[in-house]
Amino acid sequence: MTYTITQLAKEFNVTTRTIRYYEELNLLQPARSESGRRIYFKSDITKLKLIFRGKRFGFSLDEIKEMVLLFDQDRTGRKQLERTIEYGTKRIEEVTTFIEELEAMRTEMEELRNEFIKKLNETGET
Numbered sequence: 001m002t003y004t005i006t007q008l009a010k011e012f013n014v015t016t017r018t019i020r021y022y023e024e025l026n027l028l029q030p031a032r033s034e035s036g037r038r039i040y041f042k043s044d045i046t047k048l049k050l051i052f053r054g055k056r057f058g059f060s061l062d063e064i065k066e067m068v069l070l071f072d073q074d075r076t077g078r079k080q081l082e083r084t085i086e087y088g089t090k091r092i093e094e095v096t097t098f099i100e101e102l103e104a105m106r107t108e109m110e111e112l113r114n115e116f117i118k119k120l121n122e123t124g125e126t
Helices: 005-012 016-024 042-056 061-073 078-122
Strands: none
Touching: 005 016, 005 042, 016 042, 042 061, 061 078
16 A cells, blocks of 8 residues: 555645655655655555654654664564664663653742742731
8 A cells, every 4th residue: 555645645644845855864765656756655654654653752763763773674673773772772771861850840839839938928918
């Protein structure tokens, strides 16, 4: 089964410009019809799923590109999995640090709020 750029854009709820941008980055390499129209295959849908998942998880486009294109170099998928694990471990560490920072911020904000509530109650005005 083949797909047009419009069908892919609808499927992933993005603009056709987004799909063309990924083509410019060589993340996608659609075939062309005799009239020059892009023709996408199931493999392109798989790549787009990986691209959007990678973006959702906060990977850079360079990292996504490397992970996606590694499968084309090694059809066993081993290199792709190894690199994905490497980048995933790094991203998990970054997310963990960010969560810790947010939790510390929340604690500090709660403490300040409680101080303000206490001061407000001490003035007798609520």
